[in-house]
Amino acid sequence: MITFWVAVLAASILIYVLLDGFDLGVGIIFAFMPNEGRRLSLLQAIEPLWDGNETWLVVTGVVLWGAFPVVYATLLSAFYLPLLAMLAGLILRGVAFEFRDKSEKLRWVWDGGFVLGSLVAAFVQGAAVGALVEGLPMSNGHYVGGDFGWLSPFAALCGVGLCVGYALLGAAWLVYKCEGELKKTAYRLIRILSAGLLFFLVVVFALALNKNLAVMDRWMARPILFLFPMASVVAALLLGASVKQRWDAGPFISVAVIFASAFGTLALSFWPYMIPFVITIDRAAAPHESLSFMFWGAGLFVFPLMLVYLAFNYGVFRGKNRPSADHY
Numbered sequence: 001m002i003t004f005w006v007a008v009l010a011a012s013i014l015i016y017v018l019l020d021g022f023d024l025g026v027g028i029i030f031a032f033m034p035n036e037g038r039r040l041s042l043l044q045a046i047e048p049l050w051d052g053n054e055t056w057l058v059v060t061g062v063v064l065w066g067a068f069p070v071v072y073a074t075l076l077s078a079f080y081l082p083l084l085a086m087l088a089g090l091i092l093r094g095v096a097f098e099f100r101d102k103s104e105k106l107r108w109v110w111d112g113g114f115v116l117g118s119l120v121a122a123f124v125q126g127a128a129v130g131a132l133v134e135g136l137p138m139s140n141g142h143y144v145g146g147d148f149g150w151l152s153p154f155a156a157l158c159g160v161g162l163c164v165g166y167a168l169l170g171a172a173w174l175v176y177k178c179e180g181e182l183k184k185t186a187y188r189l190i191r192i193l194s195a196g197l198l199f200f201l202v203v204v205f206a207l208a209l210n211k212n213l214a215v216m217d218r219w220m221a222r223p224i225l226f227l228f229p230m231a232s233v234v235a236a237l238l239l240g241a242s243v244k245q246r247w248d249a250g251p252f253i254s255v256a257v258i259f260a261s262a263f264g265t266l267a268l269s270f271w272p273y274m275i276p277f278v279i280t281i282d283r284a285a286a287p288h289e290s291l292s293f294m295f296w297g298a299g300l301f302v303f304p305l306m307l308v309y310l311a312f313n314y315g316v317f318r319g320k321n322r323p324s325a326d327h328y
Contacts, residue, residue: 001291005067006281008303012063014263015310016056017125018169018256023050025170027093027118028163029189030111038182039111041321043097045177048317050097052310054090059306066294068284070141071274077143078136078150079128086124093117119163126162130155133208133266138278154207161200168193169259172251177321183248190243190251198236201262228265232258 023046033039064072076083092113100110127150134154137145171193174186235257242250270276274284285291 002285009063012056012059019053021166022169022173024118024122025166028167029170031115041182044321067286070284074143081147082124086121089117089120122163122166123159127155127159130158164196168197169255172255175248176252228261232261
């Protein structure tokens, strides 16, 4: 049961990062669109999908709450304020998405809210990961860092890096979904953002090893971990080739592989800890009876049905977007 729920948690986090990551990235790119026509085309690329993508954040929270309550309580204690900021950003983003369509005089306000909400949500997620990698202030298994114990230059750097990564994922999605000038602009953005992401990955990786030397020992003991960076290198080469050859699906696939490789590297570097070097998976897990009870409902039916719905939804809205009078 523990292994099953760890797999569900990992899958839900990765799905959320990839799916909500690209529409948060589109929200960040929105700030650089020069006219209303480009902005509308950009919004139409995510309009049928964005709110469904955020469902996977709810799944992640529910799995943590039900299956790993110790981690849920620790993360809320440490990240209470940034999580509130992230939720406020997501709410602002959703409201702005709908209100800008009906507003004329104040459309610039809602456009700014859409960009700001996207940036705040992306930054908080990256900063939270950075704080976990660096190590939270813990004593006897409890968080003792106060309201801002999570905040550090390294965490802030990770927050900025994830904003760049999400923007790259968003640009790759625009290449896949759009045509004309917007697609050409997205191809240009991919070149710039991929260089920026590479810089952040190198700096963050070097700093992470310097702050947690135990991680390098784990890598030496588990050479299989080197497969993930190698997969990222191959994906980066594929990204460059797909941009050069103008293979529209290639950039999104490549960037998704880079994100998945980074996620796998992070997760396995700290295995079997859920809060690095403090709380293990076994200690964090709920009683077997609770895990089994959840399995017969959420595990056996809800999660598989969500995967089926996800596949159906993306199948319905597959293909290139074309200009139309309605939203879709």
